[in-house]
Structure formats: structure tokens, C-alpha cells
Amino acid sequence: MKIQGKMFIWLSAFFLIMAVVYGVWSKEPAGTTALFLAFGLSIMIGFYLGFTAKRVDAGAQDNKEADVADDAGELGFFSPHSWQPLALGVGGALAFLGVAIGWWLLYFGAPLIMIGLWGWVFEYYRGENRTQ
Known part of the structure; x- marks a missing residue:
């Protein structure tokens, strides 16, 4: 989960840079606002994933020498017949x-x-x- 948090933090940095560049260059408020909102959403997700990664065991995706089979198994409980x-x-x-x-x-x-x-x-x- 740690790697996903870092990915969203880097994505939020990209959105922030693009929002500033787009806002200065185009002077169009709707797109600039959308990019700033995308920055806010990705920073929230990145912070949550990083915060949660400190409190749970490291997963196979956090180990650089892990195989795909190391992450096999039960992922959780999902309702099979919910309307x-x-x-x-x-x-x-x-x-x-x-x-x-x-x-x-x-x-x-x-x-x-x-x-x-x-x-x-x-x-x-x-x-x-x-x-x-």
C-alpha cells in the first residue's frame, strides 16, 4: 500500500504543476479549477494510503523481490447478491x-x-x- 500512496502523492504534484501552468497560460477558470480539484483529490487519496500503510502489514506489492503469486489469496468479503x-x-x-x-x-x-x-x-x- 505504500507504493500506491507514493504514486498518488507524485500524481498530486503533477496536477498542481499542470494546474498552475494551465491557469497562467490559458486563463480559463473551469479547466484550472478542475485541475486544482484533481490535485486535492489525489493528495487526499495519497495521504490516506500512506497513513493506512503505516498501520497494516506490508503487502507483496511493497516487496521488490515478490512474485505475482505472493499476493494470491482472499482479498476480502464482497456481497454476492446485493441489489x-x-x-x-x-x-x-x-x-x-x-x-x-x-x-x-x-x-x-x-x-x-x-x-x-x-x-x-x-x-x-x-x-x-x-x-x-
């Missing part, structure tokens, strides 16, 4: 479409987002998977 991402995707699409078409679409998108988020957070706390 909640679909509800979140449709709700998010309607909400962002509401910005372009009309704010009234938020009345349809916001409940779908809330239902999908609630269902995703609590999908393992009902039925036979509920804790006693």
Missing part, C-alpha cells in the same frame, strides 16, 4: 440528471438513494444473518 448498488446507481443518476434537466428529479432520486444506502448498510442485519 442495493443498483438502487444507489439509479438514484444517483436521477439526482445528477436533476442538475441538468430540472431540480424536480431530485424528488425521485433522493428516496432511491436513501433506500439503497439504508439497505446496503443494514443488509446483513435482517433475516437469518441478524445478530442475536
Whole structure:
């Protein structure tokens, strides 16, 4: 995880340099703002990955002599049959479409987002998977 953090820190330095160069050269505010926002996002991701890398064991990607097979195994638990991402995707699409078409679409998108988020957070706390 350490190498990914360094990659994002270097990417944020690139975005910062390009934002300054683009802003001075083009004097176009939208692209300059987008590049500065990309700088902010990549510095946040890089800081998070570097911060987390100090608290977890070194992975195979941090070892220069590691083979591809050294990183094999279980990556985590992922819900195999969850419908909640679909509800979140449709709700998010309607909400962002509401910005372009009309704010009234938020009345349809916001409940779908809330239902999908609630269902995703609590999908393992009902039925036979509920804790006693």
C-alpha cells in the first residue's frame, strides 16, 4: 500500500504543476479549477494510503523481490447478491440528471438513494444473518 500512496502523492504534484501552468497560460477558470480539484483529490487519496500503510502489514506489492503469486489469496468479503448498488446507481443518476434537466428529479432520486444506502448498510442485519 505504500507504493500506491507514493504514486498518488507524485500524481498530486503533477496536477498542481499542470494546474498552475494551465491557469497562467490559458486563463480559463473551469479547466484550472478542475485541475486544482484533481490535485486535492489525489493528495487526499495519497495521504490516506500512506497513513493506512503505516498501520497494516506490508503487502507483496511493497516487496521488490515478490512474485505475482505472493499476493494470491482472499482479498476480502464482497456481497454476492446485493441489489442495493443498483438502487444507489439509479438514484444517483436521477439526482445528477436533476442538475441538468430540472431540480424536480431530485424528488425521485433522493428516496432511491436513501433506500439503497439504508439497505446496503443494514443488509446483513435482517433475516437469518441478524445478530442475536
